[in-house]
Amino acid sequence: MRQQPVLEVRGIRKEFPGVVALDGVDFRLFPGEVHALMGENGAGKSTLIKVLTGVYPADGGEVVLAGQRVRFAGPLQAQQAGISTVYQEVNLCPNLSVAENIFIGREPRRLGLIDWAEMRRRAAELVRTMELDIDVTAPLDNYSIAIQQLVAIVRAVDASARVLILDEPTSSLDREEVSRLFTVMRRLRDQGVAVLFVSHFLDQIYEICDRMTVLRNGRLEGEYLTSELNQVELVSRMIGAELAGLDQLAGGKRRERSAPTGDRAFLRAQGLARKGAVEPYDLAIRPGEVVGLAGLLGSGRTEAARLLFGADHKDRGTVRIDDAETDLRSPRDAIGHGIAFCSENRKTEGLVGELTVRENIVLALQAARGWARPLSRTTQDKLALRWIRALDIRPGDPEALVRNLSGGNQQKVLLARWLITDPKLLILDEPTRGIDIGAKAEIQKLVADLAEKGMAVLFISAELEEVLRLSHRVGVLRDRRMVAQLRNDDALTPERVLATIASGAEQ
Amino acid sequence: MNANALVTRVRGQIPLLVTSVLLVSMFTVGSAQYDGFFSGQVLLNLLIDNAFLLVVAVGMTFVVLTGGIDLSVGAVVALSTMVSAWLVERHGWPPLLVIPLVLLMGTAAGWVMGWVIHTFEIQPFIVTLAGMFLARGLCYTISIESISITDPSYTAMAQTRIPLGDLFVSPSVVIALLVVAAGFVVLHYTRLGRNVYAIGGSEHSALLMGLRVGRTRTTVYAISGFCSALGGVLLTFYMLSGYGLHAVGLELDAIAAVVIGGTLLTGGSGYLLGTVLGVLVLGLIQTVISFQGTLSSWWTRIVIGGLLFVFIVLQRLITVRRR
Numbered sequence: 007m008r009q010q011p012v013l014e015v016r017g018i019r020k021e022f023p024g025v026v027a028l029d030g031v032d033f034r035l036f037p038g039e040v041h042a043l044m045g046e047n048g049a050g051k052s053t054l055i056k057v058l059t060g061v062y063p064a065d066g067g068e069v070v071l072a073g074q075r076v077r078f079a080g081p082l083q084a085q086q087a088g089i090s091t092v093y094q095e096v097n098l099c100p101n102l103s104v105a106e107n108i109f110i111g112r113e114p115r116r117l118g119l120i121d122w123a124e125m126r127r128r129a130a131e132l133v134r135t136m137e138l139d140i141d142v143t144a145p146l147d148n149y150s151i152a153i154q155q156l157v158a159i160v161r162a163v164d165a166s167a168r169v170l171i172l173d174e175p176t177s178s179l180d181r182e183e184v185s186r187l188f189t190v191m192r193r194l195r196d197q198g199v200a201v202l203f204v205s206h207f208l209d210q211i212y213e214i215c216d217r218m219t220v221l222r223n224g225r226l227e228g229e230y231l232t233s234e235l236n237q238v239e240l241v242s243r244m245i246g247a248e249l250a251g252l253d254q255l256a257g258g259k260r261r262e263r264s265a266p267t268g269d270r271a272f273l274r275a276q277g278l279a280r281k282g283a284v285e286p287y288d289l290a291i292r293p294g295e296v297v298g299l300a301g302l303l304g305s306g307r308t309e310a311a312r313l314l315f316g317a318d319h320k321d322r323g324t325v326r327i328d329d330a331e332t333d334l335r336s337p338r339d340a341i342g343h344g345i346a347f348c349s350e351n352r353k354t355e356g357l358v359g360e361l362t363v364r365e366n367i368v369l370a371l372q373a374a375r376g377w378a379r380p381l382s383r384t385t386q387d388k389l390a391l392r393w394i395r396a397l398d399i400r401p402g403d404p405e406a407l408v409r410n411l412s413g414g415n416q417q418k419v420l421l422a423r424w425l426i427t428d429p430k431l432l433i434l435d436e437p438t439r440g441i442d443i444g445a446k447a448e449i450q451k452l453v454a455d456l457a458e459k460g461m462a463v464l465f466i467s468a469e470l471e472e473v474l475r476l477s478h479r480v481g482v483l484r485d486r487r488m489v490a491q492l493r494n495d496d497a498l499t500p501e502r503v504l505a506t507i508a509s510g511a512e513q
Numbered sequence: 514m515n516a517n518a519l520v521t522r523v524r525g526q527i528p529l530l531v532t533s534v535l536l537v538s539m540f541t542v543g544s545a546q547y548d549g550f551f552s553g554q555v556l557l558n559l560l561i562d563n564a565f566l567l568v569v570a571v572g573m574t575f576v577v578l579t580g581g582i583d584l585s586v587g588a589v590v591a592l593s594t595m596v597s598a599w600l601v602e603r604h605g606w607p608p609l610l611v612i613p614l615v616l617l618m619g620t621a622a623g624w625v626m627g628w629v630i631h632t633f634e635i636q637p638f639i640v641t642l643a644g645m646f647l648a649r650g651l652c653y654t655i656s657i658e659s660i661s662i663t664d665p666s667y668t669a670m671a672q673t674r675i676p677l678g679d680l681f682v683s684p685s686v687v688i689a690l691l692v693v694a695a696g697f698v699v700l701h702y703t704r705l706g707r708n709v710y711a712i713g714g715s716e717h718s719a720l721l722m723g724l725r726v727g728r729t730r731t732t733v734y735a736i737s738g739f740c741s742a743l744g745g746v747l748l749t750f751y752m753l754s755g756y757g758l759h760a761v762g763l764e765l766d767a768i769a770a771v772v773i774g775g776t777l778l779t780g781g782s783g784y785l786l787g788t789v790l791g792v793l794v795l796g797l798i799q800t801v802i803s804f805q806g807t808l809s810s811w812w813t814r815i816v817i818g819g820l821l822f823v824f825i826v827l828q829r830l831i832t833v834r835r836r
Contacts, residue, residue, distance in 0.1 A: 061721075082723030097721040099714030101781040102707075110711055111704070111724050119702040161722075 012037045012072055012200045013058070013089070013169050019066035020053050024406045027053040029224045030067065035169060040191055040201045042211045042232070045221035046244050046442040048400055048412030051204055054221070055173055059091045060084040072168070082111075090162030094174035096154040098161070100147035105129035107146050108161045132160050136190055152183035156190065163194060170194060171202045176210055180302075188214050206442055208237050220244055223400075241443055270329075272430055272462045273345075275314065278323035283309035286323055287488035289481060291431060291462040296453065298477030298494075299466045300503055306486035307466045311433050314464070315347040316340040341374065344430035348420055348437055356420045359409030363399065363419055364390035366408050370423045393422035398448060414441030421449070431462040438472060450476055470500040482506045527831060528775025528824065532790045535820075539797050547804040553680045559796040564685035565590070565747040566766055567792045570774075571696045572623075572740025573767040574788045575733045578700075579712045580780025581637035583734065585626065585644035586741040587763035589619050591756070592648040593745025598660035598755025601667070608666045616742045622648065623738020627731035637734075645764070652757030659756035662749060670750040685747045692743065697785050709733060713780025769817055770795055773824050794820070 015033040019026075028050045035041050045051050056062045058069065060078025069076050071087055078084040081091070098107040105126050106113075114124040129142040138156055146154055155175050162170055172191070176184050191201055191214060205211055211218065212232060220227040220243050227243050235243075271290035279286040284306040291297050299307045312318045314325065316334035325332050327343050334340045337347065349356055357366055368386050375381070381389075390404040397418040399411075408419055417437060424432065434453065438446040453476055457463050467473050473480055474494060482490045482503060490512040492498055506512055544551035560567070569586050576583045593615045600606040600614070626644045630637050662668075674681035700706035708729040711719040720726050748759060774791030776783025798816045802808050 080723070081721050082725070085723045091721070093721065097715070097718040099711045099718050099722075099781070101714035102710060106707060106711075110707055111722060113704060113707065115704075119698070120704070120707065122702075 009037065010073065011035055011070075014070040015054075015058070015067065016070070017067035018054070018057060018064050018069070020050075020057055020062060021065050022410045024403055025401055025410050026224050028057065028064075031221065031224070031226045033219055033226070034229070035200045035202055036217075037168070037200050038195055038198045039216045040195050040203055040214050042215040042218035043202055043204045043221070044211070044218050044240065044244055045227075046412075046414065046444050048223070048415055049221040049244070049442075050224040051221060052173065052412075053224075055091065055171055055202075055204070058084070059089055059171065085165055088168030089171065090165055090169070091171040091173060092155060092158040092162055092175055096151060096158055098146055098154060098158055100145065102146060103143050104133070104140060104146055104149070104157055105142040107157055108132060108142075108164060112165065132164055133157075136160055137186075150183075152179045152186075155179070156187065159187075159190060163199065167194075167197070167199050169200045169202065171204075173204045174206070175203075176205050176207060184210065208240065208443070212237065244442065244444065271326075272328065273314065274326045274329075276324050276326075278310075278313050278320055278325065280309065280313055280318055280321050283318060283486065284313065284483075285487040287481075289314075289488070289491075291464060293430065293462050294457055294460045295479070296457045296463040296465055296477045298473035298480040299464065299483060300470055300473050300480050301483030301507060302468075305483040305507075306488075307483050308435055309486065310481075310483065310488070311347070311435055311464060311466060314340070314431075315345055315433060317347065341370075341427070344428075345433065346370075346424035346427060346429035346431070347433040347435070348417075348424055349435050356423075357408050357416055360407065362405045362407055363394065363411070364404035366419050367393055367404075367422045367426060371426045374427055389426060393426060397422055397452065414445035417441055417449070418445070421452070425456075429461065431464065432456065433464045433466075435466045436468065437465075438467065438469070446472075470503055474498065474500060474503070484510045526775075528827060529784060529787045529790070531824075531827065532773055532775055532787060532794060536790055536794055536797065539794070539801065543797070543801050543804065547801075550800075550804055555800060557677070557680050557682050557686070559793055559800065560686045560689070561683045562751075562799075563792050563796045564683065564689040565744040565751060565760075566763065566770065566795070567689045567789065568692050568740050568747060569744040569763060570767045570770045570788045570792050571692050571785060572737035572744075573764075573771050574696070574774075574776055574783065574785055575700070575709060576637070576737045577768070577771050577776050577778060578709050578780055578783055579730060579733050580716070580778075581630070581730070581733070582641065582768065582778075583623075583626075583737045583741075584638065584641040584764050585622070585648055586737060586744070586767055587760045587765075588645040588648035588652075589622055589738060589741035590745040590748060590760040590763055591652050591758070593619055593742045594749045594752070594755040594759050595652045595655050595660070595757060596755070597746065597749045598662050599655050601664045602660055602662055608664060612746055615746060616739060619742020619745070620735050620739040623741070624731055624735035626738070627734025630734065631727045631730045641734075649757065655755075655757075657757065659754050659758075661754040663753075667749060667753060671753055683750070685750050688743070688747060692740065693785055693789055700785060705729060705732060710781055713777075713782070715781075766795060766817075769821055772828075773820055775824075777828055778825075 011034040013035040017030045018028050020028040043051050057064045060080045060083055108129045109125050113120045215232050217231055219229045272293050274290045276288050277286040301307050313320050316336045316339050367390050394402050399415050399418045437449055465476055477494050480492045480494055481488050484507050489510045490506050597611055597615050600611045626640050630640045670684055673684050708724050770791035771788050773794055774787030799813050802812050
């Protein structure tokens with residue numbers, strides 16, 4: 007029926023200390039297709055990609071490229087052989103010009119010296135074919151992430167046009183930017199490029215992909231035509247079981263909510279503001295209440311939350327905790343008042359990758375107790391195991407290094423770290439970003455359970471459905487201003503929230 | 514080009530602009546204040562007195578652009594003067610053999626440090642600190658005394674004046690300017706140079722883009738080693754001696770010149786022209802203080818210290834804005 011696969015992987019195996027990341031995975035990629043690599047966090051998608059591109063050496067199995075067995079020593083070799091990758095975080099040099107980022111390593115030269123004029127001319131031409139209207143001589147960091155990503159694709163495709171791997175390219179793009187990316191992907195596919203696409207957005211997968219390969223726990227689950235596998239089946243294959251309440255995840259029924267009663271707020275902010283970060287806003291959070299913050303990226307959601315945690319210092323306004331005016335000068339003050347903050351940058355602002363799961367979990371508790379009163383090893387083990395089980399952290403080994411865990415599981419470790427201190431107010435900033443649907447559902451359920459037990463939660467997310475599913479009230483931000491606070495009753499729909507964001511007034 | 518792009522691009526040049534303004538205003542103030550200050554020769558003397566520093570600072574610029582640092586340069590300069598003096602004076606080797614040998618030695622020392630830094634993923638700070646102690650110590654295994662050089666070719670190099678109209682420069686200035694020109698071409702017109710900027714911008718990205726990070730890094734330290742050795746050779750022309758206490762703290766002057774010249778210590782941004790201006794600023798401070806006459810020469814250090822603070826804060830402000 008079809009021609010030979012351009013890239014074929016047979017029985018690939020990769021181990022990290024304490025973790026088998028890939029266990030005998032087979033995988034085929036044909037020219038002229040967009041192929042989705044699916045799986046939960048920790049299923050082995052990133053590892054497979056890194057093995058394909060020579061970042062990691064495989065511990066077993068073989069990679070066959072265009073009929074030839076290959077073994078790449080590094081990304082350069084993979085690139086020369088025709089496999090290019092665009093990663094989730096744009097891997098270009100922000101200090102160099104767009105043209106240089108496209109051509110560095112293979113600049114056009116004349117008499118051994120770089121021919122800048124030729125390079126600019128060719129870069130401008132390439133950029134135009136992607137229908138991008140940008141100045142190729144400007145430094146890359148003048149442009150948005152979306153454009154940087156397209157530049158990365160321009161580079162990848164121009165360098166070698168056989169296999170293009172896109173690892174979560176859409177996670178920070180808006181709708182219009184995604185459709186632009188898809189146009190480019192379709193064009194490349196029609197030119198015979200094999201595109202491997204990884205994304206957590208199921209709708210996007212179904213929009214663009216022809217076939218998909220599903221991984222689970224480092225093993226191959228199966229290879230399917232997109233048209234033959236519907237979303238619910240796909241999710242159950244990824245999770246490996248018929249997940250209870252899958253209809254709920256698919257956007258159906260909302261969780262039953264009983265809004266907490268009483269006027270006594272745990273935290274009450276009045277006219278809180280910081281210049282350049284967020285305009286004055288009022289916010290009250292009662293015990294047992296989940297307050298969602300909605301708004302576009304950069305609308306001031308995170309900035310508003312950081313003021314409540316003392317991570318940034320307020321210019322104006324007051325914060326009252328348990329009816330007593332409090333000046334939160336630092337995160338340490340906030341922690342002392344029972345506030346916990348799970349930031350969106352789990353990699354840079356929270357976890358210590360070189361420490362084990364157990365050490366990361368007990369870190370905050372130990373800090374709260376003071377270092378003079380160490381937790382005994384038995385207590386540590388008990389605590390770690392309890393939270394690993396409670397949050398289903400995988401692998402379930404308290405001694406595994408956190409950096410070897412997948413994104414979703416790292417997020418859970420971070421959550422466990424804060425929950426162990428038994429906070430009264432939990433601030434969650436994009437806790438489900440970049441993690442898979444199964445882990446997402448678990449974290450959402452956890453948040454709801456915690457609120458039911460009386461914890462106040464401030465929940466920030468870019469996904470409106472998620473905010474609406476969990477929150478009792480939704481604060482809407484637009485251009486660094488809190489434009490409305492909406493009661494989340496049956497009349498509140500994602501469309502109404504969107505309209506509020508769009509118009510800047512309550513709808 | 515939209516306005517935003519223009520702003521970002523101009524912002525990258527701010528340190529360079531500030532340095533130029535500083536240089537011009539220092540020269541203007543000096544000319545207004547002191548007799549005989551306003552002359553071309555005063556400016557050329559800056560180059561003559563600092564030719565060796567300029568060469569060393571060129572090497573340092575390469576290193577700092579990758580986000581690294583090389584603390585060994587002063588010691589390598591001293592070792593080069595020592596080896597030159599020892600071979601020429603005590604063993605009677607011809608300078609034409611000694612000089613290439615010394616240059617090779619410096620390059621090799623830099624290469625080894627770069628190799629260690631890359632292969633074992635060790636901080637450049639600590640590796641070059643070790644290199645500094647090693648090179649400085651080796652000077653004293655040759656002699657603990659200063660060895661003066663009487664070889665005619667060296668004295669000729671010291672005394673030759675290349676006329677420029679009524680003014681003159683030394684051969685060392687010509688060599689230093691050639692090094693600057695060569696450095697400029699390498700940085701802007703070769704893949705090696707662009708890789709240097711790329712690594713400074715984001716080493717991780719450079720690696721994933723398939724650039725030869727290891728080779729580039731090793732080469733950069735080798736270049737710095739070569740420049741240090743050449744700086745040492747120029748210093749022997751200037752001082753006519755080899756001595757283990759030559760060029761003490763020169764590494765810090767070189768770093769100061771690079772920073773004042775507008776190169777970011779985090780790497781990825783900066784120009785060789787800036788480094789030239791930085792060296793001139795350092796030299797001019799010294800000149801002003803010697804013209805002043807009543808201040809002790811330690812005031813040079815105080816002024817450099819103050820300037821460094823200002824420039825580091827400026828760098829920080831610029832990078833913070835950019836985020």
